[in-house]
Amino acid sequence: MGKIAVLTNDLQADVVHKTPERTSAMAEAQPHFTAFLDEMRRRGHAVYHLQLVNLPDDPNVERDLDGTLPLQRGSEGAAILADFLAEGDVVVEKNKDSGFYETELHDRLQEAGVDTVLVTGLQTQICVQTTAADAFFRGYNVWVPSDCVVSGNPEDRDRALEWLGGYCATVADSKEIFAVLDAEGGLPRKVVKILP
Amino acid sequence: MTSPVTGSGEVVLDHGSGAQLSHELISLIVETLGDVYIGEMEDSAMLSLPASRIAMTTDSFVVDPPFFGNGDIGKIAVCGTVNDLAVVGARPLYLTLGMILETGLPIDRLVRVLTSIRETAREAGVLIVCGDTKVVRKGEADQIYLNTAGVGVFERTPLRMRDVRPGDRVVLSGPIGNHTVHLLSIREGLGFEQRVLSDCAPLNGLLDDLFTAVGEGAVHSVRDVTRGGLAAVLHEYAASSGHTIRIEQAALPVQFETVMATDMLGINAIHAANEGCVCLFVDPSAEQEVLAALRSHRYGADAVTVGEVTEDAGAVVLMRDADGRDSVVEELQGSELPRLC
CATH class of the missing domain: 3.30.1330.10 (PurM-like, N-terminal domain)
Known part of the structure; x- marks a missing residue:
């Protein structure tokens, strides 16, 4: 059986605090989110933080109203929030929605022997959804802890979770995930029927 | 240099x-x-x-x-x-x-x-x-x-939209939606770009082989399914012929990963641009012959009949779902997805 890793998406001030709705949603999720990460670390599972960095020459990057480029490499707003970081965590830079898109994530997970990923962070309907889909296409067993994903609009989160559960991931809250881990020693792979 | x-x-x-x-x-x-x-x-x-x-x-x-x-x-x-x-x-x-x-x-x-x-x-x-x-x-x-x-x-009789008539089968030469999903995925890094590739291809060889195989009169008209997608093509033909065109939802050739992506993005594959797919209006007596000829070519391997031009008057496009219910396929007012070609 391969190893399990947690992937977080965009736990950065420029993303989390982009709107009051996101800030509020994250404040609500943070206590059990950080508790989930701590417990996964305690159980020996690695945490990979996907850090969104906007490249100045990317024509598809969304700029602030005043034209400023958010999430610039090395900026305070692009740093992983300290509350979610711990010693031993891995930070992987990404420049697009999916954490696998032209990044070193897949190689690092393969080197580490990871075959199961739990995809967390924000926003659920963008980076979590695309990273989970990409992981699924690359052959990973994908789980999404429903209480560790965040969206500014809860309807967007719910719709994304429904999509994830329907197509490519097992969606369960963190308590259920720990129960499965305790009972089975691992996280079973969802059987997904790919139509011809 | x-x-x-x-x-x-x-x-x-x-x-x-x-x-x-x-x-x-x-x-x-x-x-x-x-x-x-x-x-x-x-x-x-x-x-x-x-x-x-x-x-x-x-x-x-x-x-x-x-x-x-x-x-x-x-x-x-x-x-x-x-x-x-x-x-x-x-x-x-x-x-x-x-x-x-x-x-x-x-x-x-x-x-x-x-x-x-x-x-x-x-x-x-x-x-x-x-x-x-x-x-x-x-x-x-x-x-x-x-x-x-x-x-x-x-070197053959030109094919025109006006030659389409009731009873014609609507045939697609291949899957729809892939070009759009591929490009959108690359733009934003959505994770589908390795699984869903653009269908961009020159189709003159496919069509030349087809016309040679089936002879004149079997295919009444052909249109490449580019901007506006299949929906735009069907609306154009419905308006031109004055007849309702009905397609079967279950028959539409859409790759599984493309279904996932379009569902995620909130777009419909029938509105998505393609660069290597043609829609053919085929005499019903030649349907199987046309399908066989298309499928013998690498760019037509997934050719399939998706609907027909009905006798019903009224320039509308209908999609019949698995339960036999018809719904109107709306034509988009503008381009929701710019710069795909």
Whole structure:
């Protein structure tokens, strides 16, 4: 059986605090989110933080109203929030929605022997959804802890979770995930029927 | 090629000046296009045509990004115009090539596009007979825009929209939605780009094989399913014929990953642009023969009947779901997804 890793998406001030709705949603999720990460670390599972960095020459990057480029490499707003970081965590830079898109994530997970990923962070309907889909296409067993994903609009989160559960991931809250881990020693792979 | 002006191997404004740097750039273009370029550097190409009736078309290409997983703007520029000629029953022969280049475009990227044009033109059996290059300042264009005009000859009866009639089967040559999903995935890094590839392909070979195999009268009309997707094509034909066109939802060929992506993005595959799919209106007596001929070609391997032109008056397009319920397929008012070709 391969190893399990947690992937977080965009736990950065420029993303989390982009709107009051996101800030509020994250404040609500943070206590059990950080508790989930701590417990996964305690159980020996690695945490990979996907850090969104906007490249100045990317024509598809969304700029602030005043034209400023958010999430610039090395900026305070692009740093992983300290509350979610711990010693031993891995930070992987990404420049697009999916954490696998032209990044070193897949190689690092393969080197580490990871075959199961739990995809967390924000926003659920963008980076979590695309990273989970990409992981699924690359052959990973994908789980999404429903209480560790965040969206500014809860309807967007719910719709994304429904999509994830329907197509490519097992969606369960963190308590259920720990129960499965305790009972089975691992996280079973969802059987997904790919139509011809 | 390194520019003496910038020393950086990039396109500079003087490459479009008509002076020495322009000549250097043109030499590079001609050299890269190789034997598919037959221009003689006159102000017009002078050509002999082996037919009295010709087809002409033109198209401009602004695809974003200009380079994608299994193609680029050069390939699309050849395929788009070749396919426009082929679907009316013409044999594509000649293309023009117009390029608008943004200052700062790396020369090696230009060479990539030209190489792609050469290889696609070779596959399609067409020649580039003349061209034009303009250079604009930084920010006035996005890297590279192309225009191709094409000339083809009719060696068969032209195919026209007006020849479609009730009872005609609506046949697709392949899956829909893939080109759109591939490009959107690359733009935003959505994770589908490795699984869903663009369908961009020159389809004149497929159609030539088909017409040879089935003879005249079997196929009444053909349209390439590009901007606006299948829905736009069907609306055009419904309006032209004055009859309702009904398609079966379950019959639509949509790759599983494309279903996932379109569901995620909130778009419908029948509105999605394609670059290597044609919609054929086929005499019902020839349906199986047409399908067999299409499926024998690599670009038509997944050909399938998706619906028919009904006897019902009224220029509407209906989609029948698995429970037999019909719903109206709306035509989009505008382009929700710009710069896909």
